[in-house]
Amino acid sequence: IAGITQAPTSQILAAGRRMTLRCTQDMRHNAMYWYRQDLGLGLRLIHYSNTAGTTGKGEVPDGYSVSRANTDDFPLTLASAVPSQTSVYFCASSPGTSSYNEQFFGPGTRLTVL
Amino acid sequence: GQNIDQPTEMTATEGAIVQINCTYQTSGFNGLFWYQQHAGEAPTFLSYNVLDGLEEKGRFSSFLSRSKGYSYLLLKELQMKDSASYLCAVIEGDYKLSFGAGTTVTVRA
Numbered sequence: 001i002a003g004i005t006q007a008p009t010s011q012i013l014a015a016g017r018r019m020t021l022r023c024t025q026d027m028r029h030n031a032m033y034w035y036r037q038d039l040g041l042g043l044r045l046i047h048y049s050n051t052a053g054t055t056g057k058g059e060v061p062d063g064y065s066v067s068r069a070n071t072d073d074f075p076l077t078l079a080s081a082v083p084s085q086t087s088v089y090f091c092a093s094s095p096g097t098s099s100y101n102e103q104f105f106g107p108g109t110r111l112t113v114l
Numbered sequence: 115g116q117n118i119d120q121p122t123e124m125t126a127t128e129g130a131i132v133q134i135n136c137t138y139q140t141s142g143f144n145g146l147f148w149y150q151q152h153a154g155e156a157p158t159f160l161s162y163n164v165l166d167g168l169e170e171k172g173r174f175s176s177f178l179s180r181s182k183g184y185s186y187l188l189l190k191e192l193q194m195k196d197s198a199s200y201l202c203a204v205i206e207g208d209y210k211l212s213f214g215a216g217t218t219v220t221v222r223a
Contacts, residue, residue: 033211040122042201042215043157058210090156101205102147105156 003027006091006106013081013113021076021109023091031094032074033058033103034066036087043090049074081113118214120202125220126192134187134217136202144205148176148187151199151216160187160200189219197221 004025013019025032030051035043035058045058049068063085065077074093078085088110092103117139126132138146145164149157163169163178163185175188189196202214 035213040215043203043213045210045212048210059212101145101211102159102162103211105158107156 004091004093004104004106006089006109008109009107010110011112013078013111015082015113016080019078019081019111021078021089021091021111023074023076023106024072025074025091025093025104025106026072027093027095027104028071029093029104030071030096031101032068033092033094034064034074034076035090035092036060036085037090037108038087046076046089081111083113085111086113087111118202118204118212120200120214120217122215123218123220125222126189128192128194128221128223130192132189132192132219134189134200134202134219136185136187136214138183138185138202138204138214140183140204140206140212142206143180146176146178146185146205147203147211148174148185149201149203151201153198157201192221194221194223 007022033048034046037043044060046064047066049055052071055066088108090108091106094101094103120136148160151157161176168177173190178185199216199218201216203211
């Protein structure tokens with residue numbers, strides 16, 4: 001693994017199903033983030049984690065949950081998917097939470113909820 | 115909350131210069147990033163400004179005026195590969211990034 005990876009690359013999901021998007025980084029970064037990107041709206045923060053064992057809500061957290069059991073992994077779960085959750089999801093990480101907070105992004109997961 | 119505005123689209127000719135403006139109103143300010151995102155790919159870091167002034171990095175430069183809540187990204191000697199979306203992002207007081215909707219730049223031959 002080099003950098004930050006996400007799985008799956010894409011997924012078509014029936015409404016009401018549960019889905020977990022996976023994110024793993026090997027850079028030993030403390031902070032990790034989940035964004036969704038929709039046309040015309042840009043990247044919006046769903047949840048974040050400043051360090052292993054802690055999580056926080058972003059701008060659009062409803063319908064999503066996260067966990068941070070260790071430094072490397074930050075899965076995002078949709079408990080019961082709805083069509084409005086159709087989007088491209090990006091996971092990102094950064095070394096810390098200082099003002100210089102360059103984030104490194106994974107390749108994204110394209111999710112379609114029907 | 116945050117309000118970050120940038121133009122939706124810009125078109126320029128290969129070899130030309132393009133300036134992408136970004137204005138912001140945020141609750142706290144700890145710096146501003148510019149990211150580049152090619153279609154279907156992840157955003158990648160271009161520049162970071164926290165002090166007023168111009169930061170130059172090769173063909174790309176970024177300017178910040180904190181008092182005016184204004185930044186711009188300057189792309190010089192445009193190449194076809196510069197066709198992409200350019201995202202302005204502000205670090206707010208809680209050290210989280212807030213993104214603008216992005217500016218799609220199309221470079222024509």
